[in-house]
Amino acid sequence: MSIWLVRAGSSGEYESKFLDDNRIYLTWKGFKKNVIKLKSPEALREALGTERPDAKDGAVINWASQIWAFGHKMKVGDWVALPSRKKASIHFGKIKGDYEFLPEGPNPYYHARSMDWFAQDIPRSNFDQDILYSFGAFMTICRISRNDAENRIKKMSKNDWKSTFTAPQTGVDALDAVEDSGNLDIERFAKDQIAKFLTARYSGHGMARLVEAILKSKGFMTYRSPEGPDKGVDLLAGPGALGFESPKICVQVKTGDTPVDRPTLDQLIGAMQNFGAESGLLVSWSGFKRSVDRELPSQFFRVRLWDQDALIEELLESYEKLDDEIKAELPFKRIWAIASSDS
Template sequence: MSRTIWGLHMSTEHETVPVDQGYVTIGWHHMGDLSTLPADREAFKQRFREAYDDAKAGAIPVQAGVLYRFAYEMQQGDYVIYPSKIDRMVHIGQITSDYQYLPNAPYDCPNRREVKWLAHVPRTDFSQSALHEIGSALTLFTVTSHAEEFMAALAGEATGANDVDDESVEEVSTQVEESTEDFIIKRLKSKLTPYEFEKFVAHLLTRMGFFARVTSQSADGGIDIIAHKDELGFEPPIIKVQCKQTLESVGRPKVQELHGAIEQGEHGLFVTLGTYTSDARTFERGKPNLRLIDGPGLVDLIYNHYERFEPRYQMLLPLKRTYIPGPSISSAD
């Protein structure tokens, strides 16, 4: 019978103790002894709602599912993969016990299973796509796509992953970029009111070297921000900005409305979290004094000027500078 291969993440607070002492553990101590619940996912969801009444509705089935799998779906003999951030090793072992509840366990992690650790393999021995699979955002998950690669490492066989797979690296880099872009756009959509979003765009413009003021919330004539290069706003160019805190596609009529409010010698800027229709883009190309910024374009501007943001906006968008692999650069002959 084939055995399930589980991937599991543990907090760095545990250091190397789980590997040294032979176990894996997860938290959610307010759930109590999971073995007192029937092997029923709905029962786990209900207990989770009661134990964590401030949990978001969308998170309940995910977290309850993790706990259900740990208590009931994991079986003795199943394999477990633990990618440790402490020693940058991929630890591979085999489950040797049923579910255990240790109420006095450290770090509020009472849910435990004993493990016989069988191999400790450097991360660099695996392909980038395999590392991406075990980098799941979930605490507990099944490993399927690269199961053979991990089992080969357990058997001491070369995986052939020491050579860098450019395609896999590029795929992972793209996924990181897309995830960060999604995070920024979702925060700007969910954490700000439309008027606060206008203030955010105005702040971005000031960090780009403009003076910017947000217009009144009512009777603004479709102009949300007026930006200019001099402090008094007399010297051209004057930029009139419209902001749409929407994830939907903005069409040509809305863009034309902004352009109709632009007087001679002025410029128009339309900023949205979403996208623009092809008709809107066609209209933009015919108007040299009009610029359309979509969600990805806004994210790029945020990256370029983030270090000069006020602390409140850095708290809104907590980002850190890091490096990820990029496309190969060929040297000229």
């Protein structure tokens, strides 16, 4: 059994279709040739060169290696890891069918394999850092194999997606986990590093303190519930000098290692009514199940959801305005990097 990394677009634009259709697609826009009928990598490179005559040789070789893997190397029974670009989670599925050529499309859905998505929304924070490096390879399709990744991920699937790996990892070994692409999604890597740091420093009720600091930086007065039973609310927040202005917000912060389901959202909505709040903020470090995502349109004007990625983005955006005590606990540094793309 091999495990393949497959991405659903540079910004996750195809993710819902992959999951809803129980398929993975090869989403090279405009590439409308039956990959199975291209009998060699050289024939595939020639076809790609004809399609995109202005492309550099290195780019064509890179594209061809990924397309060839989708059509010829993937096997029924192999697993696929689909990192979400919408939340800090990873979906896992098993390939059920051979390569399909779909000439009617529509573009870019000309190439597909049927899937059984047996595990969705597994939090990224469940995985060891070297495995996260592999998930951060800056390619649309590649095999995940180094550092015994296949066996370790399979063991995690049998252990409620908790890591069973205890050997220490060095920076060199972890970096070596990136497949032969030689590229790494630096932004994703940075978020994973920040997430590990925040998990260690702000576990449990400490995460509510961090969310409170972000809200204060945005001009809210806050009340934070003491540790223990919180009657469905961890924070209350309101703008203005005394916190009496609108919107009045109820906040729940969940730091467990499983995604939050619909009942937790319902609990927050009930707390909003009990406390006379107009709006709600539900923060879940391990993300949300699709049952919660489906409620987003109906709750758009009342509730906001922050998963791990959203919380980190809010933290970085507010960093300069955080109070000195919190800022001293967060050794962050702004850097710039060149954006990369494989297609």
